[in-house]
Amino acid sequence: AQTVTQSQPEMSVQEAETVTLSCTYDTSESNYYLFWYKQPPSRQMILVIRQEAYKQQNATENRFSVNFQKAAKSFSLKISDSQLGDTAMYFCAFRMDSNYQLIWGAGTKLIIKP
Amino acid sequence: DSGVTQTPKHLITATGQRVTLRCSPRSGDLSVYWYQQSLDQGLQFLIQYYNGEERAKGNILERFSAQQFPDLHSELNLSSLELGDSALYFCASSVVQGNGGYTFGSGTRLTVV
Numbered sequence: 001a002q003t004v005t006q007s008q009p010e011m012s013v014q015e016a017e018t019v020t021l022s023c024t025y026d027t028s029e030s031n032y033y034l035f036w037y038k039q040p041p042s043r044q045m046i047l048v049i050r051q052e053a054y055k056q057q058n059a060t061e062n063r064f065s066v067n068f069q070k071a072a073k074s075f076s077l078k079i080s081d082s083q084l085g086d087t088a089m090y091f092c093a094f095r096m097d098s099n100y101q102l103i104w105g106a107g108t109k110l111i112i113k114p
Numbered sequence: 115d116s117g118v119t120q121t122p123k124h125l126i127t128a129t130g131q132r133v134t135l136r137c138s139p140r141s142g143d144l145s146v147y148w149y150q151q152s153l154d155q156g157l158q159f160l161i162q163y164y165n166g167e168e169r170a171k172g173n174i175l176e177r178f179s180a181q182q183f184p185d186l187h188s189e190l191n192l193s194s195l196e197l198g199d200s201a202l203y204f205c206a207s208s209v210v211q212g213n214g215g216y217t218f219g220s221g222t223r224l225t226v227v
Contacts, residue, residue, distance in 0.1 A: 045218035101170055104156035
């Protein structure tokens with residue numbers, strides 16, 4: 001069975017610093033998708049970034065980038081120049097190519113301090 | 115506004131009761147997914163519909179059921195409610211079967227007392 005593990009329950013950094021959130025997953029599949037979602041206090045689930053397993057190039061979206069290590073089954077999220085609005089729960093999620101349900105990690109609570 | 119509409123936003127009901135949660139997907143999206151998020155936990159997949167047909171089932175209790183109507187909106191029915199059913203219920207939609215990202219609604223907060 002596929003599993004997603006986020007080993008950091010909570011992190012706190014100063015505004016403008018860079019922070020990296022960890023995510024590991026377990027699967028025997030070769031084709032799959034990985035996602036990072038942000039859930040601010042408003043509860044809205046917002047897609048931050050996505051990565052297809054067959055693409056070797058790491059995805060980047062403005063201040064957000066990932067370090068995708070397929071062999072190590074690792075998918076970390078780096079937030080550069082962190083802003084107060086980045087304060088939220090961050091969830092890592094996995095989806096097989098053949099199955100459309102998302103499997104979620106337990107989340108990391110990120111606090112950006114002024 | 116994500117384009118996925120969930121109603122109601124909040125719901126408080128007693129144990130043993132039945133409720134219906136509603137979801138209207140983003141315009142053009144054919145797939146609808148239901149997830150349950152209990153307090154301080156990740157999301158659990160419940161069920162998926164694609165263009166009116168059930169496509170995948172997760173750990174959905176027998177007391178729960180869902181359907182997707184011809185206009186593509188979906189309803190999640192929860193019956194014989196228990197205290198442990200208190201959670202945030204999310205609906206998400208996607209154009210095809212999740213090849214891109216999923217767009218989430220803002221959720222329905224269900225409290226069973």
